Amino acid sequence: MKRRIGLTVLLVGILVGYGLISKGEVQAGPPQELVINHIGDITGPYAATIGVRGVMACKDVQDYINSRGGIKGVKVKIVIHDTRNKRDVAIAKYTELAAQKPPILVIQQVADQEVLKERLAEDKIPGFGVGGTDKVNWPPGWVFQSSPPYTDQFALFLDWLRSDWKKTGKIRLAFVNPDYQYGRSHLTPEVEEYIKKKGIDVVANEFFPPFDLDATTQFTRVAAAKPDAIFSMTIATQVKVALKGAEAAGLKGVLYGMGPWGVDAATARGTGELMEGVVGISPTWVPSDTTVPLVKDIVAKFEAEKRNKDDMNVAYSILWLTNAAVIEAITKTVDRVGWDKLSGEEVYKTMVTPADYKTMGLAPFKFSPKGRCSVNARIVKITKGETVAISDWQPCPDMRPAQYK
Numbered sequence: 001m002k003r004r005i006g007l008t009v010l011l012v013g014i015l016v017g018y019g020l021i022s023k024g025e026v027q028a029g030p031p032q033e034l035v036i037n038h039i040g041d042i043t044g045p046y047a048a049t050i051g052v053r054g055v056m057a058c059k060d061v062q063d064y065i066n067s068r069g070g071i072k073g074v075k076v077k078i079v080i081h082d083t084r085n086k087r088d089v090a091i092a093k094y095t096e097l098a099a100q101k102p103p104i105l106v107i108q109q110v111a112d113q114e115v116l117k118e119r120l121a122e123d124k125i126p127g128f129g130v131g132g133t134d135k136v137n138w139p140p141g142w143v144f145q146s147s148p149p150y151t152d153q154f155a156l157f158l159d160w161l162r163s164d165w166k167k168t169g170k171i172r173l174a175f176v177n178p179d180y181q182y183g184r185s186h187l188t189p190e191v192e193e194y195i196k197k198k199g200i201d202v203v204a205n206e207f208f209p210p211f212d213l214d215a216t217t218q219f220t221r222v223a224a225a226k227p228d229a230i231f232s233m234t235i236a237t238q239v240k241v242a243l244k245g246a247e248a249a250g251l252k253g254v255l256y257g258m259g260p261w262g263v264d265a266a267t268a269r270g271t272g273e274l275m276e277g278v279v280g281i282s283p284t285w286v287p288s289d290t291t292v293p294l295v296k297d298i299v300a301k302f303e304a305e306k307r308n309k310d311d312m313n314v315a316y317s318i319l320w321l322t323n324a325a326v327i328e329a330i331t332k333t334v335d336r337v338g339w340d341k342l343s344g345e346e347v348y349k350t351m352v353t354p355a356d357y358k359t360m361g362l363a364p365f366k367f368s369p370k371g372r373c374s375v376n377a378r379i380v381k382i383t384k385g386e387t388v389a390i391s392d393w394q395p396c397p398d399m400r401p402a403q404y405k
Contacts, residue, residue: 040108044085
């Protein structure tokens with residue numbers, strides 16, 4: 001018996017050595033633990049808004065999935081690697097993680113996605129973000145998003161604005177945005193054409209430094225243009241800066257729209273009555289969706305543990321949805337090829353194959369058949385300090401650059 005075992009070991013060693021079978025085939029079976037790595041800002045300028053809530057969301061998803069057996073019996077560990085919002089740190093961390101050949105990496109920040117897009121394709125590692133710019137999304141590569149392109153989401157807002165507008169004639173729209181990638185992400189030639197198609201005139205287009213505490217000067221110029229509506233792609237403290245600027249310029253009664261990271265109940269409670277009535281786009285679940293079983297459970301968990309309600313913000317929500325989609329993509333891949341062949345290339349094949357995702361029931365989710373972003377969003381409104389859906393889930397209009405249609 002010992003001799004037979006010895007011969008078997010020797011034979012396997014020879015086969016591996018000559019490449020006739022791989023080490024993966026010898027070490028068959030599922031791993032003891034699957035690590036899902038995130039690269040994001042935990043201690044930098046977005047720590048309070050995204051970092052802390054992101055860590056909390058990842059821990060909650062990890063506990064939830066593991067309490068239900070993990071991924072096909074394999075425990076999941078979700079780790080966020082801190083970049084402090086520094087691109088060089090993100091690149092260094094990516095290089096370290098890529099050497100481990102992970103089946104997928106979550107890249108939370110748009111700026112990091114932009115600098116890593118080509119690397120992800122070269123290394124054949126799918127990247128998963130929470131929202132990207134046209135520079136990331138087009139041409140389609142190895143970066144996927146758990147929300148539609150910001151251009152598409154803004155077009156959905158334009159659809160709502162036009163259909164909800166009670167007056168006749170053109171709508172006078174003004175922009176006041178923070179001056180960086182996210183603040184400019186919805187302003188493309190395709191969107192400009194769509195604005196005209198909807199019978200909307202852009203009467204002002206202002207920008208303010210993203211970390212400034214006062215935008216009154218910009219809003220004073222906007223007030224002179226007499227807009228019917230204002231739209232801002234703001235996040236975190238930028239929301240309050242924008243709304244205070246609008247109030248100071250005498251624009252308090254003008255309809256205000258915001259992008260997905262601005263129209264947030266947690267931000268609304270910190271901003272006060274200035275945010276009441278603000279309308280925006282949401283590509284993810286909101287705490288008021290208590291008819292959704294998992295959302296009801298999450299809200300109950302917060303109450304039972306006496307957590308701060310403001311921790312259930314947009315970052316917390318979108319990272320729940322993102323992790324749910326990642327876990328489902330990995331599960332679909334393992335179902336198709338088995339644990340032994342789980343790789344970035346195989347997960348990529350899964351994600352580019354058109355399919356509806358369940359995402360633990362949190363939201364309707366599927367990727368664009370010709371892109372890498374999810375397609376669904378809805379219109380929400382800040383009502384009594386809560387984010388409340390005022391439309392059904394629906395596919396966003398397609399604002400991809402003309403050369404990719």
